[in-house]
Amino acid sequence: MMRTASIKLDASPEQRAALAALQSAFANACQRLSAVVREHRVWNRVALHQRAYSEMRSSTPLGSQMCCNAIFSVCKAYKALKVTGRIPKDTPVPAISFQRASVHFDKRTYALKKNAVSLYSLGGRVIVPMRLGEHQRRILSFGRPKEAELAFRKGNWYFNLVVESDDKESIASGPVMGVDVGENNLAAHSLGGIFGGGRLCDRRDHHLALRRRLQSNGSRSAKQKLRQVSGKERRHVTHVNHETSKAIVREALEAGVSKITMEDLTHIRDRIKAGKRMRGRLHRWAFRQLQRFVEYKAKSAGIAVEYVDPAYTSQTCSSCKQLGRRTKHRFACPHCGLRAHSDLSASRNLARIGGTAVPPRAAVSTPNVGGADVGNHVCASQ
Incomplete structure (x- = not known):
């Protein structure tokens, strides 16, 4: 079972600036990828990677794995449109704005360190303290951390971490x-x-x-x-x-x-x-x-x-x-x-x-x- 722990980050002014720069670069990369998706009508992750990865590495300040994360985010957004029927056949692919997009992190771009999290940034890793409540600690204690989204909301940075846990043993019998x-x-x-x-x-x-x-x-x-x-x-x-x-x-x-x-x-x-x-x-x-x-x-x-x-x-x-x-x-x-x-x-x-x-x-x-x-x-x- 997947649960999401929304963790507030106690970032310093320098760390806030580093995270804001990362979000801006990530959003810009997603916008570039969106143009490729609309031009070539491709939102398969492998196909988009083969078509756009090299250009992204040379034209954006993102590292290799963060470029892969941007490709993942764009493909996920367009697949959601496809599933809901908002990309009809033989019609132009609609544009999606990624100006305020959250930054997707995987196991290669973040690491948990007790009450802090080490995050990839354009200038190197930053270790940001986490403000953990009882609810977040309970989720983290019973599961395995998976992927996450870094989001900026109402003046604060949040690390929305997906945690996978095994379902409790089913009740054998009962009404x-x-x-x-x-x-x-x-x-x-x-x-x-x-x-x-x-x-x-x-x-x-x-x-x-x-x-x-x-x-x-x-x-x-x-x-x-x-x-x-x-x-x-x-x-x-x-x-x-x-x-x-x-x-x-x-x-x-x-x-x-x-x-x-x-x-x-x-x-x-x-x-x-x-x-x-x-x-x-x-x-x-x-x-x-x-x-x-x-x-x-x-x-x-x-x-x-x-x-x-x-x-x-x-x-x-x-x-x-x-x-x-x-x-x-x-x-x-x-x-x-x-x-x-x-x-x-x-x-x-x-x-x-x-x-x-x-x-x-x-x-x-x-x-x-x-x-x-x-x-x-x-x-x-x-």
Whole structure:
């Protein structure tokens, strides 16, 4: 499993100047390579190396290995465009700006030295102290350092180090937990937990309205305010998703869960047919991030993760497996009389699909427990 430790560097003024010079030279080299990619329509690493390496060595101050790293960064950027369909066949290759590109480091261009890191620079190696917190130390202690990116953000240098660690030994046996993700409710799991998302939706709507007002204003002070609030919504959503995923995995461990089953929502945004306002809300829905957080936290705890087809999971009764009626957050089964929270019912169906026997609900004289599900199982309102 790969984890990334974002480490703040305590660089001296001289070291800051050396790192800035390296970033400038690296960005310039990437821009040169981008022109070669567009001219010859080549983003294969070996082919681009054969075509551009010699010219880079003679026209840039970068060393041999850093030239190879620049080729790697440019190829990775254009391959990402290709995978997402942004380089159509028989059309000009789009230009990518690398003016503020991070500097890619591999094992030949950096070395860890206790609480410092030795980095390649244009004037030789510089040893920069690292500011390590408990989170970064924990990641470094359980893994093998791999590649890294040197980035400059808000006046500080950060060394984003990728660490590879072995997955914890999988839990041999145990129940399967189903996790249903949503927008109004961030997640619901089959053990009975529901994580509300109303507060997060309000926060996102507030940021959207603020951005609209500032963008329509267009003044210098409005643009300055836009820069100040840039990324604030994204950071808050990431924080809430981290807290939610931690709670889900913690409850899975307490219950001895061996596998978590989630919905495969690939290309779901392509199928959205709602109005403009609703499309805007759903396109800002960070469901994949939450699933990814649950996945890597679960695997690090030895819990397997599986994605399944979500078709009809929210419309199928988790008790008798017949189609029922869903009205917002209430699910009603006309066959067995089950009343439940729709997201909770969907998570139990996901758990069943994942290979577990969901604890049965009585099919005869089933009480209306829709309100009880909501009241008794709400873990948090994020």
